[in-house]
Amino acid sequence: MAQRAGRLYLRAFVGGFFVAVPVTVTVLDRVAYVARVEGTSMQPFLNPEGVSACDVVLLNRWRVRNYEVQRGDIVSVVSPKNPQQKIIKRVIALEGDFIRTLSYKNRYLRVPDGHLWIEGDHRGHSLDSNSFGPVSVGLLHGHASHIIWPPNRWQRIERSLPEDRGPLLSAHAAEEEEG
Amino acid sequence: MELCAAGPSPTLLRCLLLPRGRHQSRDSFPLRGCLLLQTPFHLESSGRRSISDKGLGEPPDTRAVGDLGRIWGRTGRREEEEEEADGHEEMLRRALGKALGLVGYTVQYGCIAHCAFEYIGEFVVCSGPSMKPTIVDNDVVFSEHLSRHLFRIEKGDIVIAKSLSDPRMNVCKRVIGLEGDKVCTSGPSDIFKTHTYVPLGHVWLEGDNLKNSSDSRSYGPVPYALIRGRVCMKLWPPHSVGPMKESPTGRIIKTKPHSDWD
Numbered sequence: 483m484a485q486r487a488g489r490l491y492l493r494a495f496v497g498g499f500f501v502a503v504p505v506t507v508t509v510l511d512r513v514a515y516v517a518r519v520e521g522t523s524m525q526p527f528l529n530p531e532g533v534s535a536c537d538v539v540l541l542n543r544w545r546v547r548n549y550e551v552q553r554g555d556i557v558s559v560v561s562p563k564n565p566q567q568k569i570i571k572r573v574i575a576l577e578g579d580f581i582r583t584l585s586y587k588n589r590y591l592r593v594p595d596g597h598l599w600i601e602g603d604h605r606g607h608s609l610d611s612n613s614f615g616p617v618s619v620g621l622l623h624g625h626a627s628h629i630i631w632p633p634n635r636w637q638r639i640e641r642s643l644p645e646d647r648g649p650l651l652s653a654h655a656a657e658e659e660e661g
Numbered sequence: 662m663e664l665c666a667a668g669p670s671p672t673l674l675r676c677l678l679l680p681r682g683r684h685q686s687r688d689s690f691p692l693r694g695c696l697l698l699q700t701p702f703h704l705e706s707s708g709r710r711s712i713s714d715k716g717l718g719e720p721p722d723t724r725a726v727g728d729l730g731r732i733w734g735r736t737g738r739r740e741e742e743e744e745e746a747d748g749h750e751e752m753l754r755r756a757l758g759k760a761l762g763l764v765g766y767t768v769q770y771g772c773i774a775h776c777a778f779e780y781i782g783e784f785v786v787c788s789g790p791s792m793k794p795t796i797v798d799n800d801v802v803f804s805e806h807l808s809r810h811l812f813r814i815e816k817g818d819i820v821i822a823k824s825l826s827d828p829r830m831n832v833c834k835r836v837i838g839l840e841g842d843k844v845c846t847s848g849p850s851d852i853f854k855t856h857t858y859v860p861l862g863h864v865w866l867e868g869d870n871l872k873n874s875s876d877s878r879s880y881g882p883v884p885y886a887l888i889r890g891r892v893c894m895k896l897w898p899p900h901s902v903g904p905m906k907e908s909p910t911g912r913i914i915k916t917k918p919h920s921d922w923d
Contacts, residue, residue: 504772511779549828560886563862565812596826620828620887 514542516630517558519570523602523609524556528570528629538631539570539639541624549619551576551598553648554641556626559600562614568623571600571610574643577619578653585612590650598622601647782806782890785821787833791868791875795819795906796833801897802905804890814864814885816842816913819892819905822866825880831889834866834876837912840885845912846878864888871910 519528519537528537541558551557551573561567575581577595584605593599597616602608611617629635782805787796796802796819804821808814816836824830838844838859847855849871859865863882868874877883895901 500773501769504776505769508772508775512775560884561862562884562886563860565862565885594826596824596828618823618825618828618884618887620823620825621884622828 511543512547513544514540514627515624517541517568517570522607523604524570524572525604525607527603528556535632537629537635539626540628540630542627543624545625545627546622549622551619551622551625552641554643556639557598557600557622558624558626559598559617560621560623562617562621563609569609570626571602571608572643573598574601574611574647575599575649576653579649580651581649583612586615591616596620603644778806780806780810782893784896785831785833785892789833790873791870792819792833792835793870793873794909795835795869796892796895799897800895800901802833802892803894803896804892806890808891809888812885814888814891815839817908820864820866821889821892822883823887823889825883825887828887832866832876833892834868834874835908836864837867837877837908838865838914840864842916843914844877845914848878849910849912862886867910867912869909871912 516538519539522529522532525532528539529535539556546557553573553576555573556570557573558568558570561569575593575598577593577597579593579599580590581593581599582590584601593616596619598619599611599616601610601612626639628639629637782803785802785804787800787802788798790798808818809820814820814836816839818836819833820836821831821833824832840859840861840863842859842865843856844859844865845854846857847853859882863884865877865882867876867878892905894904
């Protein structure tokens with residue numbers, strides 16, 4: 483009797499397992515997931531208190547399923563230097579834009595097709611495109627949409643470009659004015 | 662049992678006498694209907710005359726049917742609509758239940774399919790001449806994703822990767838060098854050979870058909886994370902089914918094993 487109940491319980495557990503795991507994995511891969519921001523490269527916007535209190539952000543994967551981002555978005559990309567790590571930076575320029583770099587080997591550069599130029603808000607303390615160059619759009623992982631922890635910093639992340647870091651010549655300027 | 666409680670009892674009798682398809686198909690209805698017919702006060706409180714004398718477990722006779730017909734004529738339309746509304750509600754509820762069940766199954770199998778394609782492997786139809794003679798136009802290959810997630814891609818593997826200049830396109834090339842490896846950037850026909858080292862986190866891809874392939878020789882090393890999977894087997898055309906062959910180009914520079922570290 484107990485054995486039968488135990489077997490039924492096991493069957494229910496295994497059945498539930500086979501439903502829960504694929505659904506969870508699919509949601510985390512396709513919809514959104516949560517991640518802690520470590521480091522100071524996006525100060526003062528993210529992690530303003532540094533190591534003592536790390537922000538937790540919601541990364542929207544559904545938004546980037548067609549690789550559509552805009553200048554000023556905060557995105558997470560797979561690091562070109564280390565494929566096991568994700569880095570979170572701000573998109574400064576899209577493909578075709580002509581920009582002035584801060585500390586890259588070329589002073590001025592046209593962002594190649596299918597690439598992005600990303601920078602951390604904290605200049606000088608950020609490993610970003612200024613060190614490894616434009617990143618391919620295929621490395622785009624998620625769009626940071628909300629800060630969800632700590633509770634006093636709960637907010638929706640708005641798109642904003644630092645004033646002096648916009649593109650010099652924008653390939654998409656005409657489309658933006660119309661839209 | 663709102664049908665019996667709300668409506669007058671003739672409704673109940675009528676259902677039993679003139680069974681409608683939808684009422685009969687309800688599992689619990691006939692039983693409950695019979696039970697309620699047995700209780701006399703329910704019938705009396707309805708206020709309909711002459712039916713309360715009849716129908717207490719007895720088979721209905723012509724008088725009951727006649728009265729019934731009269732009552733139907735007066736109020737039957739509204740009752741019918743009420744019944745229809747309830748019947749519709751029941752049907753809607755059942756349809757909704759079935760629809761939800763269908764949605765649930767679709768979601769579950771969609772998620773399983775996503776996990777299979779993302780973590781196990783997928784079938785790829787190749788097009789283009791850049792991997793001749795290993796893979797030609799319209800070949801179907803199977804690319805497995807396990808080695809990509811476990812970081813076990815090796816030199817000499819054929820991989821499917823997202824294109825560097827357009828992430829919606831995929832390219833199928835062979836890995837000539839991993840990070841830190843020395844690769845030859847000049848062509849095979851050049852006299853003076855130039856070499857470079859593949860940077861960290863990148864791989865060097867080249868097609869087997871060196872004359873007609875745009876690969877790392879033109880667009881540089883490719884980040885490892887753009888690799889989608891490793892091609893392990895060719896499935897079509899039937900005469901060349903089987904595992905993939907070694908590189909025919911001889912461009913892979915083999916690193917000597919460090920034997921003096923033991």
